[in-house]
Amino acid sequence: KRRTLGLFFLVVLVSLFIWWQLEINTPQPSTERKPGRFPDYYAEQLNMTRYNLEGLPHYTIQAPRMRHFEQDNTTELEQPVLWQFNPQHPPWVVEGEQAQLDGESENIFLSGPAVIDRAGEGEITPYHITTRDLTVHTPSGYAETTQPIRIDSRDHWISAIGMQGWLHEPVRIKLLNQVHGYYESP
Secondary structure, eight states: OHHHHHHHHHHHHHHHHHHHHHHHHSOOOOOSOOSSOOOSEEEEEEEEEEEOTTSSEEEEEEEEEEEEETTTTEEEEESOEEEEEETTEEEEEEEEEEEEEOTTSOEEEEEEEEEEEEOOOTTSOOEEEEEEEEEEETTTTEEEEEEEEEEEETTEEEEEEEEEEEOSSSOEEEEEEEEEEEOOOO
């Protein structure tokens, strides 16, 4: 019995030694994040609406994919569409290929090509605006770019370099440089 018991303890000791060797020689997974930018959450088929104090939609953002980054508290959107609502007028629709929202979700930067549209109804002028690298401040409806811009409205067009635009009524668009246009009277 002693011999069996001694053999048993020897096997246990050898097993413990082997386990300890494997434990200290096996690399442990790191819990630290590697340098770089990683999303902390994401969404697909995003549909976000903000409402005004009267409970009416102020603006809506839709995108097939959204990623939020904790490091700089920004949100990236793919193929975003932004609707700026006004109860008495058709909505402004802003579309782009890529966009980045700041941490407060108030400023949207559309990198690359961007299009701004508003349908015309009766006396309301339709707009079709094409540009690049557009920033939109959603609470005020203010949009700006320093890039080339073209505005088409009915039979008229105007082009320029740079724009400041206030999309809420009364609509105002300030063109900054090299302004050219075509106007056809009715």
